[in-house]
Amino acid sequence: MFRLYILVAALSAFLSACTTTPRFDTAGIDAAMTPAAVTARPQASTGHRILWGGVIVAATNLRDATELQILAYPLNRAQRPKAGAPPLGRFIAVRRGYLETVDFAPGRQVTVTGPVEGLRAGHVGQMRYLFPVVSIRGLYLWPQDETATEPQLHFGIGVILHN
Numbered sequence: 384m385f386r387l388y389i390l391v392a393a394l395s396a397f398l399s400a401c402t403t404t405p406r407f408d409t410a411g412i413d414a415a416m417t418p419a420a421v422t423a424r425p426q427a428s429t430g431h432r433i434l435w436g437g438v439i440v441a442a443t444n445l446r447d448a449t450e451l452q453i454l455a456y457p458l459n460r461a462q463r464p465k466a467g468a469p470p471l472g473r474f475i476a477v478r479r480g481y482l483e484t485v486d487f488a489p490g491r492q493v494t495v496t497g498p499v500e501g502l503r504a505g506h507v508g509q510m511r512y513l514f515p516v517v518s519i520r521g522l523y524l525w526p527q528d529e530t531a532t533e534p535q536l537h538f539g540i541g542v543i544l545h546n
Contacts, residue, residue: 407496407521418455418472418473418515421474421502421515429501430498432498433498436463436495437455438466438491440454442489450476450478453474455471464492473507475503475516491527
């Protein structure tokens with residue numbers, strides 16, 4: 384019985400170590416639908432679910448929601464934005480309720496999923512810009528100190544010291 388307990392505990396620890404990234408459901412999501420594609424064909428895109436990620440440009444708390452302006456990048460296999468890749472355009476992600484803008488600060492990476500609600504005119508500096516607007520259904524704020532862009536798995540026995 385004791386061995387079974389140890390086996391279950393070890394298996395639980397192993398499986399929880401593998402769940403450090405989001406796994407949004409990608410069923411029904413068109414990977415070719417980028418913010419630029421939505422801007423080009425807004426009527427055909429409204430209501431479609433997206434899975435986009437990028438770097439937060441601005442975060443604004445409103446009376447009953449928080450808006451994140453995000454510069455989109457392609458996602459890697461872990462659904463994390465590839466910030467070194469060419470950007471895909473900007474979009475506004477809206478989350479009902481309050482998000483702490485200190486946590487969701489400019490420069491932080493996020494991945495979001497939800498339906499496209501339409502377009503909103505705005506500005507980037509002094510230039511007019513059309514932003515696709517997404518209603519957030521799923522949101523993942525990537526850790527700042529995470530330098531690896533792919534999941535990593537380590538096996539071994541011993542002591543590891545980090546600075």
